[in-house]
Amino acid sequence: MTWISNSVTLFGVVLLAHACYSAQEHSALQSFRAATSTLTSSAAVSASLPVDITIETVVATLVLCVGLVVGSPPLRPIQWRVWAGKVEREGEEGFKGSDGEVNKDYLGNPFKALESRPGFIDIRKQRKDFAEWVKNGSDGSGAKN
Amino acid sequence: MPTEKEFQIAPIVQESVMHNSKALYNLQSVTASLFGVSAGILGLESYNGFLFYVVFTMLTSVLFYALHVAPTSIASGKGALDTSRYFRGPYELWTGGLFNGLAGFILTWTLFYGLVRA
Numbered sequence: 001m002t003w004i005s006n007s008v009t010l011f012g013v014v015l016l017a018h019a020c021y022s023a024q025e026h027s028a029l030q031s032f033r034a035a036t037s038t039l040t041s042s043a044a045v046s047a048s049l050p051v052d053i054t055i056e057t058v059v060a061t062l063v064l065c066v067g068l069v070v071g072s073p074p075l076r077p078i079q080w081r082v083w084a085g086k087v088e089r090e091g092e093e094g095f096k097g098s099d100g101e102v103n104k105d106y107l108g109n110p111f112k113a114l115e116s117r118p119g120f121i122d123i124r125k126q127r128k129d130f131a132e133w134v135k136n137g138s139d140g141s142g143a144k145n
Numbered sequence: 146m147p148t149e150k151e152f153q154i155a156p157i158v159q160e161s162v163m164h165n166s167k168a169l170y171n172l173q174s175v176t177a178s179l180f181g182v183s184a185g186i187l188g189l190e191s192y193n194g195f196l197f198y199v200v201f202t203m204l205t206s207v208l209f210y211a212l213h214v215a216p217t218s219i220a221s222g223k224g225a226l227d228t229s230r231y232f233r234g235p236y237e238l239w240t241g242g243l244f245n246g247l248a249g250f251i252l253t254w255t256l257f258y259g260l261v262r263a
Contacts, residue, residue, distance in 0.1 A: 077231060
């Protein structure tokens, strides 16, 4: 889903670049007119920027704002119990970055050591998981738990 | 300030704190530079320019809150405007970005003001 935020951001950049070029041409035209006319024009060039360039700039800024906010990565909970619950429920998928790869600073399930205690192993479930993993062609992490 | 005992009862994940503040910092820096470009194009002068910056940075914070913090935060039972699920204090989300983006804003503002005014 990053393509939508990238395209919105790109559209905003294009719009802003167009507004910038328009404003630059407008002020170049005004100074050219002031140089070739015999009347003494006022120095307040900045007050006479056309309305449509102003509107285009503001709209481009808003579009860029929205595009950048949507494109920023999802936040992670900071309370340990909420974070640990998220890790247990979603595994690696909850921590994928925008490029689809797991983030480099993802430490893994903090309860993994508990799940391999010998007195608590559920061997039938692990056998079933292993059979499913083999069936799925061993794509993914391939862990037995 | 939460006490040491509260940190033992409800510990904070350092990795998440860093990730969240890095995401917010990057967003604030990039948007501050872009607001500078807009202010330069519009030809805003002293107080108007800073007012523009403050207004749009607040707008960005509100948008960020509405899109990233609010959906899961309100679903997990926190009140409106409560950022404690993702950030350690309210100031970090709402007002922290104003100062770290200010330099970038002024830089691009003066640059584009000079470029566009020929």
